[in-house]
Structure formats: structure tokens, C-alpha cells
Amino acid sequence: MxxxxxxxxxxxxxxxxxxxxxxxxxxxxxxxxxxxxxxxxxxxxxxxxxxxxxxxxxxxxxxxxxxxxxxxxxxxxxxxxxxxxxxxxxxxxxxxxxxxxxxxxxxxxxxxxxxxxxxxxxxxxxxxxxxxxxxxxxxxxxxxxxxxxxxxxxxxxxxxxxxxxxxxxxxxxxxxxxxxxxxxxxxxxxxxxxxxxxxxxxxxxxxxxxxxxxxxxxxxxxxxxxxxxxxxxxxxxxxxxxxxxxxxxxxxxxxxxxxxxxxxxxxxxxxxxxxxxxxxxLRRELTDAQAGLRSRVHARGSSGVWHVLDLLARQPVVTAELLAAHMGIAPTNAYRHLNQLAEAGVITPKHVPRAGTTWVAEDVLTLIDGLIPERRAGHTSPALSNAGARNERQA
CATH class of the missing domain: 1.10.3290.10 (Fido-like domain)
Known part of the structure; x- marks a missing residue:
């Protein structure tokens, strides 16, 4: 119209x-x-x-x-x-x-x-x-x-x-x-x-x-x-x-x-x-990933490690401090859960310069990144570039 x-x-x-x-x-x-x-x-x-x-x-x-x-x-x-x-x-x-x-x-x-x-x-x-x-x-x-x-x-x-x-x-x-x-x-x-x-x-x-x-x-x-x-x-x-x-x-x-x-x-x-x-x-693949991660863990049904797994599904990068605050536990206990999951291959510790250690659920991150379409050079347009803002500041 x-x-x-x-x-x-x-x-x-x-x-x-x-x-x-x-x-x-x-x-x-x-x-x-x-x-x-x-x-x-x-x-x-x-x-x-x-x-x-x-x-x-x-x-x-x-x-x-x-x-x-x-x-x-x-x-x-x-x-x-x-x-x-x-x-x-x-x-x-x-x-x-x-x-x-x-x-x-x-x-x-x-x-x-x-x-x-x-x-x-x-x-x-x-x-x-x-x-x-x-x-x-x-x-x-x-x-x-x-x-x-x-x-x-x-x-x-x-x-x-x-x-x-x-x-x-x-x-x-x-x-x-x-x-x-x-x-x-x-x-x-x-x-x-x-x-x-x-x-x-x-x-x-x-x-x-x-x-x-x-x-x-x-x-x-x-x-x-x-x-x-x-x-x-x-x-x-x-x-x-x-x-x-x-x-x-x-x-x-x-x-x-x-x-x-x-x-x-x-x-x-x-x-x-x-x-x-x-x-x-995302919902389907995340459900599958959660099941796969849980299958790697062997712990009592009452263990706090299962709560950590639930947190990792929605927050696949954590720190011991975040986990301790989330679960209401001491940082020493948080490290115990994190180390157990790392030994099971569920998470990987990563050192961040000037910030300490994060713990990463790579399986979850991989599926997130895999869902996002690529912005390929041959499929873009110069009209998407707000060149004026940059050029204006250079002028």
C-alpha cells in the first residue's frame, strides 16, 4: 500500500x-x-x-x-x-x-x-x-x-x-x-x-x-x-x-x-x-545438553552438585563467588562442587587475567554460538554500516 x-x-x-x-x-x-x-x-x-x-x-x-x-x-x-x-x-x-x-x-x-x-x-x-x-x-x-x-x-x-x-x-x-x-x-x-x-x-x-x-x-x-x-x-x-x-x-x-x-x-x-x-x-538442544552433562556426574541425589548443573544451564560461565552466593554456601564448598564437575568433564576452569578463574560449560556455550547465523561478507550490505558516526568524529 x-x-x-x-x-x-x-x-x-x-x-x-x-x-x-x-x-x-x-x-x-x-x-x-x-x-x-x-x-x-x-x-x-x-x-x-x-x-x-x-x-x-x-x-x-x-x-x-x-x-x-x-x-x-x-x-x-x-x-x-x-x-x-x-x-x-x-x-x-x-x-x-x-x-x-x-x-x-x-x-x-x-x-x-x-x-x-x-x-x-x-x-x-x-x-x-x-x-x-x-x-x-x-x-x-x-x-x-x-x-x-x-x-x-x-x-x-x-x-x-x-x-x-x-x-x-x-x-x-x-x-x-x-x-x-x-x-x-x-x-x-x-x-x-x-x-x-x-x-x-x-x-x-x-x-x-x-x-x-x-x-x-x-x-x-x-x-x-x-x-x-x-x-x-x-x-x-x-x-x-x-x-x-x-x-x-x-x-x-x-x-x-x-x-x-x-x-x-x-x-x-x-x-x-x-x-x-x-x-x-535452543530449548530442545539445551534439554539434550543438560541430560548429557548430568549423565557424566555420579553423586548422591541430595548432593548440591545437581543444583550447580541447573545453574549452568542458564549461566554457563560461573565463578566460585557467584556459585557460593547463589547456593548460600561457603566459597570452599563452591570450589568442591566445581572441582567435582571439572573432573567429570562438565566444566573447564579458565583463568581471566586480572579477574581470577571462571568455570565454563563448553557444551552449552557451543550450542548457543551454533544457533546464531553467520554474518558472511558476501551477504552483507554497506547500508548496514553507520559510517557517518565514525567519520564525523574523525572530521
């Missing part, structure tokens, strides 16, 4: 000591009063994906292990879309010790931001900014939670506003556009998945921050799912579904800016179905 397309205005990009450069910046359409109309096929696809989201949430109710790990899969996948790559083990180690490579720290921040976002009652009233602040605080050269004051652009590294694939709106337009977007998300009578897909595409069009817009935009999907009744407790790995087709993602966002909402709704529905499949696969 026809939707309000983005318009453009000619602006000047000025840098000290260099000639001004003319470029086209977006003027995002205001959508607060628009009601999308979808073809029957797209509407049916979106309804089916919505039903699967509700089913998955019910299936995972009470499954603490999977409920704990799906936000991790989501954060790793959402970060990988932007070229920020870390394994599950590296992310969990950073969360426990505070020590790790920059990408692992960024993904850990993404998981915190996703969990924060999923509990927001609304994305308005500062909700968008709070998620951005959680994402970038202390790990990026950004003003956490603040809207950008300078231009950014999306394109190949080294591009300028004049050569970029897309230049989001001037900073003066951000406040009005985000207010309009928040109003749209409070509308009634629009199917939940359709509203969420459009809201995401509009957020990415506005690009309100200097960096982190893609990750924040994907995190903001989850409070919309929750407040619209599609989920109650589950963070569905939507980004893992998106990561399987990054070119389709870029194409759908470009189509949206041209006035076509059906492509982004279809892409979201298909990505949700892929994400639901990944979550169900």
Missing part, C-alpha cells in the same frame, strides 16, 4: 578549513495519524507470525534456562548485524568479571539494554533515550541517551554525506519525529506486529543518536511486543532472524523510506518465524 515517503532537503556539511559540501538529508514523514493497509497475504503472514510469538511465550513459561539465554542470543545477533562480534562465552565472562575485549563489552551492554527495553511500559517519555544510555555508557564515544547534534550517514566506510546511501534528518528534526513516533506506538486498532515493524523502520529512518541506532531500534521491538500482548516474559531472538538475511533487511528499510510498508512487515514476520524456530531449537 502507499505510505508517506521520506522527502529530502539540501543541506551543507561544514568542516573547519574545508569547503562546504552539499548533501540531501531526509525529512521523515510524520506517521502518528496514519493507518497502514496491507494486502491479504501480508496481513495473514503477520497474523501467523504473531500467533507463533504467543505460542512460544507460553511454551517457554517457567523455563528459566531458555528465558535467560534468549536475550543473550538476541544481543549477540543484533550486535553482529552491525559487525560487532563476540562469542557467548566472551560476553558472559565480561558480565561476571568486567574484563574482556571491546566487542564482548559492547555485546554485554547490548544485552543489558535489551533487557531494560523489554520492561519499558512505553518507548516514549524518555524510554528510547534510556535504552541508548544503557547501550553506550562507558563503551563508546557518545553522549549516552542524548540526541545527536551533528549529521550522521549510512554508507561505506570513508563515505561522506554527499556519497552516502542515506543521510538521516537534520538534528533539529529529531525531537519532533521521535515524539510523533512515540504517538504512533500508542495507537489502538493497528495489529501488533504491523505496528512494531513500522515503528522500527521509522526509528531507523530518524536515526536519532550518533551511534547505536540499529541496536537500540531492535531492542525497542521487545517492549512493543510485550505491551501489545504478543509476549509476556520471553525475549524472542528476532535479531537472529534478521541476521539470516541482512540484504533483505536493508531492502525492506529502503522500501519503507520510499513509501512501501508491506516489505518491512513481511520481513519482520519472516524474521520472527526464524527467531521462534531458533528459540525452540
Amino acid at each position: 502507499s505510505w508517506r515517503a521520506v522527502k529530502y532537503e539540501i543541506l551543507e556539511w561544514r568542516r573547519p578549513g574545508l569547503p562546504a559540501v552539499l548533501y540531501e538529508a531526509a525529512i521523515p514523514a510524520l506517521i502518528g495519524d496514519l493507518t497502514p493497509e496491507l494486502s491479504p497475504d501480508i496481513a495473514a503472514l503477520a497474523e501467523g507470525a504473531s500467533f507463533e510469538l504467543v505460542r512460544l511465550d507460553a511454551e517457554l513459561a517457567g523455563n528459566a534456562a531458555v528465558q535467560s539465554l534468549t536475550p543473550l542470543v538476541e544481543a549477540i545477533s543484533s550486535s553482529r548485524i552491525e559487525g560487532v562480534v563476540a562469542t557467548a562465552g566472551a560476553v558472559l565472562a565480561v558480565e561476571l568479571t568486567g574484563v574482556g575485549e571491546s566487542d564482548a563489552r559492547a555485546v554485554a551492554a547490548n544485552r543489558r539494554a535489551t533487557l531494560m527495553a523489554s520492561n519499558l511500559p512505553t518507548i516514549g517519555g524518555g524510554g528510547m533515550q534510556s535504552v541508548h544510555a544503557e547501550l553506550v555508557n562507558g563503551i563508546a564515544d557518545e553522549n549516552p541517551g542524548e540526541y545527536r547534534s551533528r549529521p550522521v550517514w549510512i554508507g561505506r566506510p570513508g563515505s561522506s554525506p554527499a556519497t552516502a546511501d542515506f543521510v538521516p534528518p537534520a538534528s533539529e528534526r529529531i525531537a519532533g519525529a521521535t515524539k510523533d513516533l512515540a504517538g504512533f506506538t500508542n495507537r489502538v486498532g493497528i495489529p501488533a506486529l504491523t505496528l512494531t515493524a513500522i515503528a522500527h523502520a521509522q526509528y531507523e529512518t530518524v536515526h536519532p543518536h550518533g551511534d547505536g541506532n540499529g541496536r537500540v531500534g531492535r531492542a525497542l521491538v521487545h517492549p512493543l511486543f510485550r505491551t501489545r500482548g504478543l509476549t509476556r516474559t520471553t525475549v524472542t531472538p528476532l535479531a537472529a532472524g534478521i541476521l539470516a538475511d541482512p540484504r533483505g533487511y536493508v531492502s525492506a528499510l529502503e522500501a519503507y523510506r520510499s513509501g512501501d510498508v508491506e516489505q518491512i512487515v513481511r520481513f519482520f514476520a519472516e524474521s520472527i518465524l526464524r527467531g521462534v524456530h531458533i528459540a525452540r531449537t
Whole structure:
């Protein structure tokens, strides 16, 4: 169906000591009063994906292990879309010790931001900014939670506003556009998945921050799912579904800016179905892994080691201090359980410089990493690169 397309205005990009450069910046359409109309096929696809989201949430109710790990899969996948790559083990180690490579720290921040976002009652009233602040605080050269004051652009590294694939709106337009977007998300009578897909595409069009817009935009999907009744407790790995087709993602966002909402709704529905499949696969493979790990252990039925195994299913990287606090036991007893599981081949001790020893359930970490689609070089697009934020800081 026809939707309000983005318009453009000619602006000047000025840098000290260099000639001004003319470029086209977006003027995002205001959508607060628009009601999308979808073809029957797209509407049916979106309804089916919505039903699967509700089913998955019910299936995972009470499954603490999977409920704990799906936000991790989501954060790793959402970060990988932007070229920020870390394994599950590296992310969990950073969360426990505070020590790790920059990408692992960024993904850990993404998981915190996703969990924060999923509990927001609304994305308005500062909700968008709070998620951005959680994402970038202390790990990026950004003003956490603040809207950008300078231009950014999306394109190949080294591009300028004049050569970029897309230049989001001037900073003066951000406040009005985000207010309009928040109003749209409070509308009634629009199917939940359709509203969420459009809201995401509009957020990415506005690009309100200097960096982190893609990750924040994907995190903001989850409070919309929750407040619209599609989920109650589950963070569905939507980004893992998106990561399987990054070119389709870029194409759908470009189509949206041209006035076509059906492509982004279809892409979201298909990505949700892929994400639901990944979550169900995680539940099945985690159950198998737990059974395999338990079969290696020989202990009394009352032994605390079984409680450690349950913890490892949802927290496959632990420290003795974490285990002692979790079980309410002395650290010496925690080490006794950990050593017993290490001797059984269930966990492996790993020394973390400046942080001590972590204990790792490699079987669980391997299955998590194996569920996340690869971001292969031949399957990506330069439009996924927020080159403007980097180039702007270099200028």
C-alpha cells in the first residue's frame, strides 16, 4: 500500500578549513495519524507470525534456562548485524568479571539494554533515550541517551554525506519525529506486529543518536511486543532472524523510506518465524545438553552438585563467588562442587587475567554460538554500516 515517503532537503556539511559540501538529508514523514493497509497475504503472514510469538511465550513459561539465554542470543545477533562480534562465552565472562575485549563489552551492554527495553511500559517519555544510555555508557564515544547534534550517514566506510546511501534528518528534526513516533506506538486498532515493524523502520529512518541506532531500534521491538500482548516474559531472538538475511533487511528499510510498508512487515514476520524456530531449537538442544552433562556426574541425589548443573544451564560461565552466593554456601564448598564437575568433564576452569578463574560449560556455550547465523561478507550490505558516526568524529 502507499505510505508517506521520506522527502529530502539540501543541506551543507561544514568542516573547519574545508569547503562546504552539499548533501540531501531526509525529512521523515510524520506517521502518528496514519493507518497502514496491507494486502491479504501480508496481513495473514503477520497474523501467523504473531500467533507463533504467543505460542512460544507460553511454551517457554517457567523455563528459566531458555528465558535467560534468549536475550543473550538476541544481543549477540543484533550486535553482529552491525559487525560487532563476540562469542557467548566472551560476553558472559565480561558480565561476571568486567574484563574482556571491546566487542564482548559492547555485546554485554547490548544485552543489558535489551533487557531494560523489554520492561519499558512505553518507548516514549524518555524510554528510547534510556535504552541508548544503557547501550553506550562507558563503551563508546557518545553522549549516552542524548540526541545527536551533528549529521550522521549510512554508507561505506570513508563515505561522506554527499556519497552516502542515506543521510538521516537534520538534528533539529529529531525531537519532533521521535515524539510523533512515540504517538504512533500508542495507537489502538493497528495489529501488533504491523505496528512494531513500522515503528522500527521509522526509528531507523530518524536515526536519532550518533551511534547505536540499529541496536537500540531492535531492542525497542521487545517492549512493543510485550505491551501489545504478543509476549509476556520471553525475549524472542528476532535479531537472529534478521541476521539470516541482512540484504533483505536493508531492502525492506529502503522500501519503507520510499513509501512501501508491506516489505518491512513481511520481513519482520519472516524474521520472527526464524527467531521462534531458533528459540525452540535452543530449548530442545539445551534439554539434550543438560541430560548429557548430568549423565557424566555420579553423586548422591541430595548432593548440591545437581543444583550447580541447573545453574549452568542458564549461566554457563560461573565463578566460585557467584556459585557460593547463589547456593548460600561457603566459597570452599563452591570450589568442591566445581572441582567435582571439572573432573567429570562438565566444566573447564579458565583463568581471566586480572579477574581470577571462571568455570565454563563448553557444551552449552557451543550450542548457543551454533544457533546464531553467520554474518558472511558476501551477504552483507554497506547500508548496514553507520559510517557517518565514525567519520564525523574523525572530521
